[in-house]
Amino acid sequence: MTVRADVRVSRPGFSLDQHLEVRAGDVLAVIGANGSGKTSLLRGLAGLEAGTSLWVDGRDLSAEPPERRRLGVVFQDLRLPPWQSAAHAVTAGLPRGAHAHEWLERVGAAHLARAKVSTLSGGERQRVAIARALARTPRLVLLDEPFSSIDVASTSALREAVLQAARDAGASVVIATHDDDDVAAADETLRLGSR
Amino acid sequence: MRTRVPPAVAAAAAIGGLLLLLPLLGLLVRVPWSRAADVITDHAVLDALRISLVCSASATVISLVVGVPLAWVIARARPAVRRVLRAVILIPLVLPPVVGGIALLQTFGRRGIAHDVLPFARPFTTSGVVLAETFVALPLLVVTVEAALRAQDGRLNEAAATLGLGPWSRFLRIDLVASRGAIVAGSALCFARALGEFGATITYAGNLPGTTQTLPLATYLALEQDVAHALVLSVLLLVVSLLVLVGLRDRWIPALQS
Numbered sequence: 011m012t013v014r015a016d017v018r019v020s021r022p023g024f025s026l027d028q029h030l031e032v033r034a035g036d037v038l039a040v041i042g043a044n045g046s047g048k049t050s051l052l053r054g055l056a057g058l059e060a061g062t063s064l065w066v067d068g069r070d071l072s073a074e075p076p077e078r079r080r081l082g083v084v085f086q087d088l089r090l091p092p093w094q095s096a097a098h099a100v101t102a103g104l105p106r107g108a109h110a111h112e113w114l115e116r117v118g119a120a121h122l123a124r125a126k127v128s129t130l131s132g133g134e135r136q137r138v139a140i141a142r143a144l145a146r147t148p149r150l151v152l153l154d155e156p157f158s159s160i161d162v163a164s165t166s167a168l169r170e171a172v173l174q175a176a177r178d179a180g181a182s183v184v185i186a187t188h189d190d191d192d193v194a195a196a197d198e199t200l201r202l203g204s205r
Numbered sequence: 206m207r208t209r210v211p212p213a214v215a216a217a218a219a220i221g222g223l224l225l226l227l228p229l230l231g232l233l234v235r236v237p238w239s240r241a242a243d244v245i246t247d248h249a250v251l252d253a254l255r256i257s258l259v260c261s262a263s264a265t266v267i268s269l270v271v272g273v274p275l276a277w278v279i280a281r282a283r284p285a286v287r288r289v290l291r292a293v294i295l296i297p298l299v300l301p302p303v304v305g306g307i308a309l310l311q312t313f314g315r316r317g318i319a320h321d322v323l324p325f326a327r328p329f330t331t332s333g334v335v336l337a338e339t340f341v342a343l344p345l346l347v348v349t350v351e352a353a354l355r356a357q358d359g360r361l362n363e364a365a366a367t368l369g370l371g372p373w374s375r376f377l378r379i380d381l382v383a384s385r386g387a388i389v390a391g392s393a394l395c396f397a398r399a400l401g402e403f404g405a406t407i408t409y410a411g412n413l414p415g416t417t418q419t420l421p422l423a424t425y426l427a428l429e430q431d432v433a434h435a436l437v438l439s440v441l442l443l444v445v446s447l448l449v450l451v452g453l454r455d456r457w458i459p460a461l462q463s
Contacts, residue, residue: 082367
């Protein structure tokens with residue numbers, strides 16, 4: 011499953027025109043200074059910005075809304091509904107009967123299943139957001155600085171768990187990051203220029 | 206650190222507080238409590254109370270059904286469109302209620318330009334009272350809910366889209382849930398405004414005992430004939446309004462939480 015995209019985002023004071031390709035199971039690290047467009051690139055791929063063309067295995071998904079793109083997204087600001095439990099957040103949008111446990115366990119957050127999102131710490135929320143992104147067996151995983159609040163000792167194991175889950179699903183991964191270890195774990199790197 | 210209140214601010218705040226509190230005290234002090242039971246069990250008063258409660262509740266339900274979607278549309282509109290829509294929504298709020306009643310008569314009355322659009326809410330009927338109250342109270346619900354929806358900035362909605370939730374699911378499961386506090390608070394404000402409605406109601410629906418006479422209309426009428434009677438009715442209205450506030454409590458309005 012190869013992902014091919016032409017991301018075009020334009021707004022006052024900012025424009026991005028970037029071609030990218032990621033093979034199934036591969037990881038593309040997107041690096042660049044603040045304001046270089048890493049988040050905009052991910053938003054374009056997710057269908058949250060107009061003007062981006064996206065093909066998955068030759069199928070044109072450019073006109074598909076985000077809900078029909080089979081995505082797994084971890085936003086930089088996570089965006090977990092505070093009223094949901096961790097388990098509910100993970101299974102939201104999945105068919106009835108879907109289980110959160112396996113996915114929470116993979117990211118070391120099984121014990122948080124019943125905790126309300128609003129009571130979790132930043133790092134715990136980040137783990138839940140990652141579990142949520144993986145639980146829908148996406149074909150395209152978009153991660154925006156997904157390990158920024160995780161303690162240093164756990165980051166490498168968590169990174170490996172996330173990338174393994176993506177490989178298992180045959181998904182392509184695009185990760186926006188400032189972390190050299192994320193870049194080292196990636197198959198390819200894309201550097202965005204400053205504005 | 207406790208903030209020291211500047212004396213000028215404290216004085217102005219005290220005057221403001223007294224301005225709100227004193228008239229209520231004045232009312233309570235003068236109420237002939239010995240007559241209260243007789244007045245409240247009077248058939249005409251019970252009729253007016255029933256009409257008030259039923260019409261205010263109906264106006265609140267209608268406002269919820271049409272007001273929440275209206276608030277959503279305004280919150281998600283482009284800024285220029287949003288400004289225009291919000292100004293239009295606010296007109297009934299700043300309009301003298303009597304003018305609102307006249308406008309309703311000219312629109313939905315017998316010779317109104319849209320007299321067939323709402324045949325069930327003709328002037329001088331109980332449903333006409335509901336229409337007048339809805340016209341005046343709906344904006345309060347809309348502005349309250351719209352502010353809450355806009356504060357969310359659509360971020361949770363976007364995230365839900367990437368999870369596979371369609372527009373209708375996102376409206377029900379994200380936007381409505383996230384703004385539930387504002388929806389309840391807006392409904393309470395809407396109900397309270399409808400309960401106290403006078404000008405638009407008397408202009409559009411008249412003051413027919415047992416049909417369109419609400420408690421505020423009955424109170425005003427009583428003031429001309431029997432002041433003591435009017436005082437008891439005033440306290441009755443005050444109690445119903447306070448019940449709305451108590452029902453709200455701080456759990457529904459985050460801003461009231463200490």
